[in-house]
Amino acid sequence: MKSNILLVAPFISLKGEPYFNRFRYLAQKFTEQGYAVTLVTSNFEHFTKQFRSKDTEGYQEGYNIIFMSEPGYSSNVSIKRFKSHSVFCQNLQKYLLSNTVKFDLIYSAYPLICSNIILGEYAKKNTIPFVIDIQDIWPESIAPALGKTFFLFKPLIKLISYRADKAYKSANALVAVSQTYLDRGLLNSTPRYSSVAYIGADVTKIQDIPPIHKNENEFWIVYVGTLSHSYDLMTVIESAKLLQDKYENIKFFIIGKGKDGDKLEALNKELSAKVTFIDAMPYDDMVSYLKQADLGLNAISKYALQSITNKISDYICTQTPVLNSSENKEIMDLIDTNKVGVNYKSFNPKDLTKKIEFLYENPEILQSFRENLLNLHGRFDRKYEYKKIFELVNNLIKEKSEFTK
Numbered sequence: 001m002k003s004n005i006l007l008v009a010p011f012i013s014l015k016g017e018p019y020f021n022r023f024r025y026l027a028q029k030f031t032e033q034g035y036a037v038t039l040v041t042s043n044f045e046h047f048t049k050q051f052r053s054k055d056t057e058g059y060q061e062g063y064n065i066i067f068m069s070e071p072g073y074s075s076n077v078s079i080k081r082f083k084s085h086s087v088f089c090q091n092l093q094k095y096l097l098s099n100t101v102k103f104d105l106i107y108s109a110y111p112l113i114c115s116n117i118i119l120g121e122y123a124k125k126n127t128i129p130f131v132i133d134i135q136d137i138w139p140e141s142i143a144p145a146l147g148k149t150f151f152l153f154k155p156l157i158k159l160i161s162y163r164a165d166k167a168y169k170s171a172n173a174l175v176a177v178s179q180t181y182l183d184r185g186l187l188n189s190t191p192r193y194s195s196v197a198y199i200g201a202d203v204t205k206i207q208d209i210p211p212i213h214k215n216e217n218e219f220w221i222v223y224v225g226t227l228s229h230s231y232d233l234m235t236v237i238e239s240a241k242l243l244q245d246k247y248e249n250i251k252f253f254i255i256g257k258g259k260d261g262d263k264l265e266a267l268n269k270e271l272s273a274k275v276t277f278i279d280a281m282p283y284d285d286m287v288s289y290l291k292q293a294d295l296g297l298n299a300i301s302k303y304a305l306q307s308i309t310n311k312i313s314d315y316i317c318t319q320t321p322v323l324n325s326s327e328n329k330e331i332m333d334l335i336d337t338n339k340v341g342v343n344y345k346s347f348n349p350k351d352l353t354k355k356i357e358f359l360y361e362n363p364e365i366l367q368s369f370r371e372n373l374l375n376l377h378g379r380f381d382r383k384y385e386y387k388k389i390f391e392l393v394n395n396l397i398k399e400k401s402e403f404t405k
């Protein structure tokens with residue numbers, strides 16, 4: 001008899017949607033390993049801010065998909081988003097109360113905080129092993145978006161941190177996409193198992209994707225991802241302006257969408273910069289650009305708390321040397337220690353321009369970065385890195401079956 005896994009991931013990218021999310025990959029692999037997988041996610045797609053079709057047939061890949069309704073939101077930092085997530089969690093609780101499937105393990109993305117508290121209580125009541133996979137640290141990562149008003153929200157942040165700890169404490173195992181995030185999860189909790197598993201990418205899939213056409217002698221600098229307050233893309237546009245007269249063959253691409261898209265395109269026009277903006281696209285198309293990129297931008301604001309993100313994984317697995325402005329120690333050390341790119345100062349167009357010029361003028365250094373990126377594939381190829389997750393899940397299910405004999 002197959003073991004049943006409940007996989008809860010509110011922000012997943014499904015078949016046919018931009019990006020190739022960690023949880024879609026896990027759902028596929030758990031199914032291939034013989035588990036009966038039920039994926040619970042939202043009817044609202046977070047990245048495109050669009051509602052999904054009510055019919056799940058178009059998203060099917062061999063596992064059961066159930067949509068929780070929520071009203072949606074247009075801004076990532078808003079009261080509407082908070083209300084929308086609250087509705088998601090209310091409907092998740094209703095689903096669990098009416099559920100008749102006996103799950104052998106629950107594997108849940110964090111955030112949301114409320115969904116993990118609900119799942120933790122359900123798991124404890126029904127003696128089900130519970131794994132939380134930390135993708136981001138809430139509320140800590142939200143704080144920078146509050147800017148000068150942070151002190152007004154300090155009591156609320158403290159309360160949310162308490163609820164976050166409640167979620168972490170409910171888990172039998174914590175998995176995280178970086179050591180930075182795992183350390184936060186373990187701050188006030190003592191799970192049976194804990195492990196870092198980088199988001200990574202499917203290197204075999206990437207190798208099968210053909211590169212897009214690129215004109216000879218062009219030098220491409222590419223950013224992929226969200227256009228929002230956490231990302232310092234204004235500096236990228238200003239740097240592009242500084243470079244374009246001297247280096248006509250250096251081309252900048254910003255691929256993605258987000259709240260700041262219109263503002264960034266307006267700045268590009270105002271400066272007469274020549275950055276090419278491309279809307280969010282299917283994962284395979286994005287990879288085809290990265291395969292031709294000479295540099296990949298991890299243009300993160302110095303105030304943001306992101307660590308090892310999706311884009312870092314995609315850059316590494318496409319052998320794209322990294323230009324990084326994040327001040328997170330884990331990512332800065334990853335780049336410096338492994339010699340796979342350079343760090344630059346956010347909000348400093350002259351520093352970014354200087355680093356680009358240096359790498360452009362020294363192609364042998366770029367080539368060495370590409371060769372060094374291959375050495376990281378063991379940590380970033382999901383085929384290898386996710387073995388930690390599968391082993392952890394198998395152990396918990398085995399322990400549960402032995403306990404309940």
